[in-house]
Amino acid sequence: MGILLLSILALPPLVFPIYSWYVLKYGGGREPFDIPLTGFFHLLVEDFDIIFKDREGVDKWTREFYDNANTNRALEGKRVLLTGSNKGFGSGIAGHLYASGATLYLPCRRCNQTELRRLVRSNALSYCEFYVSSNNKRDKCLKMVGPEEETATRLETFDMDLSDLDSIDNFTQALKARMATPGMFQTGYHQFDAFISNAALISAGGIEITKQGFEAMFAVNFVGAARLLDFLIENGLLKKGESQIISITSQDHRLSLPIEEHLKAHGVTFGAPFGRGISDAMPRYDYSKLVLTTYIMGLGMQDYAGDYAFLDICPGPIASEIASNTPWPLNVIVPAGMRVVFPSPMVASIPILRMVADGEAFGVKPGRPSARHFQLTREASPRKDALDPRLQRMVIDQTKLLLKTRKAPEGKVTGM
Numbered sequence: 001m002g003i004l005l006l007s008i009l010a011l012p013p014l015v016f017p018i019y020s021w022y023v024l025k026y027g028g029g030r031e032p033f034d035i036p037l038t039g040f041f042h043l044l045v046e047d048f049d050i051i052f053k054d055r056e057g058v059d060k061w062t063r064e065f066y067d068n069a070n071t072n073r074a075l076e077g078k079r080v081l082l083t084g085s086n087k088g089f090g091s092g093i094a095g096h097l098y099a100s101g102a103t104l105y106l107p108c109r110r111c112n113q114t115e116l117r118r119l120v121r122s123n124a125l126s127y128c129e130f131y132v133s134s135n136n137k138r139d140k141c142l143k144m145v146g147p148e149e150e151t152a153t154r155l156e157t158f159d160m161d162l163s164d165l166d167s168i169d170n171f172t173q174a175l176k177a178r179m180a181t182p183g184m185f186q187t188g189y190h191q192f193d194a195f196i197s198n199a200a201l202i203s204a205g206g207i208e209i210t211k212q213g214f215e216a217m218f219a220v221n222f223v224g225a226a227r228l229l230d231f232l233i234e235n236g237l238l239k240k241g242e243s244q245i246i247s248i249t250s251q252d253h254r255l256s257l258p259i260e261e262h263l264k265a266h267g268v269t270f271g272a273p274f275g276r277g278i279s280d281a282m283p284r285y286d287y288s289k290l291v292l293t294t295y296i297m298g299l300g301m302q303d304y305a306g307d308y309a310f311l312d313i314c315p316g317p318i319a320s321e322i323a324s325n326t327p328w329p330l331n332v333i334v335p336a337g338m339r340v341v342f343p344s345p346m347v348a349s350i351p352i353l354r355m356v357a358d359g360e361a362f363g364v365k366p367g368r369p370s371a372r373h374f375q376l377t378r379e380a381s382p383r384k385d386a387l388d389p390r391l392q393r394m395v396i397d398q399t400k401l402l403l404k405t406r407k408a409p410e411g412k413v414t415g416m
C-alpha cells in the first residue's frame with residue numbers, strides 16, 4: 001500500500017520533466033497542438049487553467065446579473081433560437097436564458113414540448129435560486145421566472161433533425177408558417193436577437209452515413225448548422241447590425257489536421273465522408289469543428305463583416321451527455337467521469353448567458369471585428385487555419401455548393 005502511494009506521489013515530478021523535454025525537443029516554433037502526442041495534454045492543461053482562473057470572476061458576474069435581473073428581467077423581449085436544448089450544455093443555456101426573461105425557440109429532434117418546457121423552467125428556477133443572493137430566494141425566483149402558464153408564450157419547440165437537410169427544411173417551413181400566425185411571433189418581431197448553434201454529436205460507435213450521404217458528425221456539427229444559419233440570414237430573420245450568431249465549437253478543433261491535409265490524407269474532396277470507424281472517430285469530430293470554426297470566422301470576416309456579431313466559442317469541458325454514443329462500457333464510464341470532473345451545464349453555460357446579455361461587450365459595434373473567437377470568457381485566437389482568408393473562402397464556397405447540390409461527394413469509408 002505504502003509503495004503504491006509513493007509511486008503515485010512520484011508520478012507528477014517524473015512525468016512533468018519528461019513532458020517538458022518532449023515539448024522543447026519537438027515543439028520548435030509549432031503550435032503546441034501540432035506537436036505529436038502533446039496536443040491532448042496541452043488541451044487539458046489549457047481547459048483547466050481557463051476553468052479555474054475564470055471561475056471567480058464568472059461567479060461574481062453571475063450573482064450580480066441575477067440580483068439585478070431579479071427586479072428587471074434582463075432579457076425580457078429577446079428572442080433566441082437555440083439548438084440542442086434538451087440536454088447537456090444546451091439545457092443549461094436554455095435554463096439561464098429563460099430565467100432572465102428571454103423567449104426561446106427550440107428546434108430539436110424527438111423532443112416533447114411539454115417535457116422540454118418543464119425541464120427548462122425547472123432549470124431556470126434552480127439556477128435562479130442558486131445565484132440570487134437574497135434570503136427569500138424562492139419567492140423572488142418564482143416571480144422572476146414567472147408562472148408555469150408563461151412557458152406557453154415564452155418557449156416553443158419544433159421538430160428538427162440536423163443530420164437531415166429535408167428535416168431542416170421542414171423546420172424552416174414550420175418556422176415561416178408559425179411567423180405568419182399571431183402569438184409568440186407578432187408583426188414586426190419576425191427576427192431573432194440571437195441564434196445559438198449548439199447541437200453536436202460525437203458518433204464513436206462506427207461510421208454513420210446520413211440520408212444525403214454525409215458522415216454523421218460532419219452532417220450534424222457542420223452541414224446542418226451551416227444550412228440553418230444560411231436560412232436565417234437569407235430570410236432576414238436576424239437583425240442586421242444587432243443580432244448575435246453564437247456558434248459552439250470545441251477546443252478540439254485545434255487537434256485536427258489542417259483541412260486540406262485531412263482531405264489529401266484521405267484522398268477525398270470537401271464534404272465527402274471518410275474514415276475507418278471507431279479508431280478515427282475523434283479526429284473526425286475535431287475536423288468537423290475545425291471546418292465549423294473556419295466557416296463562422298470566414299462569414300464574419302468576409303461575407304457579413306459588420307452585419308452580425310459572429311461569436312465562435314470553445315466552452316471548455318462540460319459534464320454533458322456527449323460521450324453517451326461511445327461503445328459500452330465507455331458510454332457508462334466516460335459520462336460518469338465527466339460528471340465528477342467537469343463543470344455542470346449550469347456553470348459551463350454562463351459565458352453564453354453573458355454574451356447574450358451584454359450587447360455592449362459582445363454585440364455588433366463599428367470598428368469591432370465581426371468574427372471573434374473565445375475560450376470560455378477569454379477572447380483568443382482560433383487555430384490559425386481558421387483565420388486564413390484563402391481557407392475560409394474555400395470552406396464557404398464549397399459549403400454553398402454542398403447546400404445547393406444537397407448531396408455529399410463520393411467518399412472513402414473503410415470499415416463501419
Ligand SMILES: NC(=O)c1ccc[n+]([C@@H]2O[C@H](COP(=O)([O-])OP(=O)(O)OC[C@H]3O[C@@H](n4cnc5c(N)ncnc54)[C@H](OP(=O)(O)O)[C@@H]3O)[C@@H](O)[C@H]2O)c1
Pocket residue numbers: 083084085086087088089090108109110160161162163164197198199200201220248249250251314315316317318319320321322323
Ligand atoms: N461536453 C464537452 O465537454 C464539450 C466540450 C467542448 C465543446 N462541446 C460542445 O458543446 C456543444 C453541446 O454539446 P454537449 O456536450 O452538451 O453534448 P450533449 O449532451 O450530447 O448534447 C448535444 C445536443 O445536440 C443534440 N443533437 C445531436 N444530434 C442532433 C441532431 N441530429 N439533430 C438535432 N439535435 C441533435 C442533442 O439532441 P438529442 O437528444 O436528440 O441527441 C443534444 O440536445 C456541442 O457543440 C459540443 O461540441 C462540448
